[in-house]
Amino acid sequence: MRKNRLGAVAAMAAVAALALTSCGGGSGEGDAESIRIGIKFDQPGLGFKDGNNYTGFDVDVAKYVANELGYAEENIEWVSAPSANRETMLQNDQVDMIFATYSITEERNKVVDFAGPYFVAGQDLLVATDSDIASPEDLNGKNLCSVTGSTSAQKVKDNYAENTNLQELPGYAECVTQMGGGTIDAVTTDDIILAGLAAQPAYQGKFKVAGAPFSEENYGVGLPDGTDKCGDINAAITKMIESGAWEEALTANTEGTGYTPNSETNPPELSDTCA
Amino acid sequence: MDNYLSIFTEYDVPGAFWVNIQLTFWAALGALLLGTVLALLRISPVASFRAIGASYVNLIRNTPLTIIILFGVLALYGQLGFNLGGDFQGNFFRLAVMGLALYHAAFVCEAIRSGVNTVPLGQAEAARAIGLSFLPAAREVILPQAFRGAIVPLGNTLIALIKNSTVAAVGSVATEASSTMKTMIEFRADIVIPIFLTFAVGFVIIVIPVGLLTTWLSKKLAVAR
Secondary structure (H helix, E strand, O other): OHHHHHHHHHHHHHHHHHHHHHHHOHHHOOOOOOEEEEEOOEEOOOEEEEOOEEEOHHHHHHHHHHHHOOOOHHHEEEEEOOHHHHHHHHHOOOOOEEOOOOEOOHHHHHHEEEEEEEEEEOEEEEEEOOOOOOOHHHHOOOEEEEEOOOHHHHHHHHHHOOOOEEEEEOOHHHHHHHHHHOOOOEEEEEHHHHHHHHOOHHHOOOEEEOOOOOOOEEEEEEEEOOOOOHHHHHHHHHHHHHHOHHHHHHHHHOOOOOOOOOOOOOOOOOOOOOO | OHHHHHHHHHOOHHHHHHHHHHHHHHHHHHHHHHHHHHHHHHHOOOHHHHHHHHHHHHHHHOOOHHHHHHHHHHHHHHHOOOOOOOOHHHHHHHHHHHHHHHHHHHHHHHHHHHHHOOOOHHHHHHHHHOOOOHHHHHHHHHHHHHHHHOHHHHHHHHHHHHHHHHHHHHHOOOOOHHHHHHHHHHHOHHHHHHHHHHHHHHHHHHHHHHHHHHHHHHHHHOOOO
16 A cells, blocks of 8 residues: 555656656747747737737747748747736747837847847827826826836836826726726726737727827847847838838737837937847 | 845835735735634524535635635626725725635635534534533533644644735735736846745735644644543
């Protein structure tokens, strides 16, 4: 009896070890002909998993770049890359590149490389269509929502905290739900993310992007440190911009929201080295 | 190393843990009160009371804590305008305490009920024989012994509560430890693993004394039979 029990424990340990290792590596090993691209799965208009389809501006740019690098659409393996995991995923070779509203910053550039930028977003406000909030100066005494631990939330805390009430929720979808319920007056993050949220069928015509960006976020392509692909990727993005496919993808993903990207910074100018 | 140490001047790490300790304190108080009442319901001689206690425990114990906390913020506050007072942020803190207390009350109830099972049946019979009705018998005879027998499971629930207090992050309590960690990772992607370890060690430092205390208390207060 005792022996049996020991055997059972050993078996369980073996199963647990197997489960753990399969988590760590197994799924990450792509064969040479496919490419693993990290995107957001939960941001409509940018990176969104809709059943078995992936849609959004990030996805469209990723498809174009992958195609230029020689990977057809069916050879792309889409991987979910939540904000907090992006650096680790690149460092541990779980993805080959990341298109996930990934702002180029100095701290991130220490551990990963960036190609691009392929888009320059700016922090903006999403408000109800009939709202009189047009810029952050109108936020006095208003309730504002952003995502816990995001750059946008921190910027509001640093610059506008005394006059506004900031609610932090786990995702932008929750923020928009709160705004639908009427307890929140404005949602803040990068303008293109807001446009994507407002373009969802459920909110059609209810919300608008205020259109007064108050920061500059350079969306780059996250790559492992020391990569040699920056030149090729930048060339692909430049080709996408020049051929008009970039503009087309942008329009298609933000249709019906009246959103236009900041034309002073878009489309971005690219060099042939890493950002 | 200096690079790592700078996070302590940039971010209020002890302050973040202090928020978790406050959440834990108030939620533990609420959970202990509600859990005791639930345990009384579950051992009461009235069948419908027992059913109410059992339904609460089975319903709440099987609902993920994240859903309970999100329900407080998105449904109670967001859609129904339910406000627990305090300022804008204080309301979220209180809603989170309420969610944590409601959830852990189910586990406290079961811990106390396990304590009740350590009290010999003769104690209850003797209490009834000297003329005490259910509540006085519970108060004077059963529960004091039950609590002393339930210290270890209650301590385990408290340890779970300390760590579960980080779930308040989904309930818009943005100053607590896991939210602070998220912010730090967002801005200091170059030292993700040291940041993560800092918070893991922080929780170990908080939890180990609680474990030692409950073990010591359970030995000291054990009912000698």
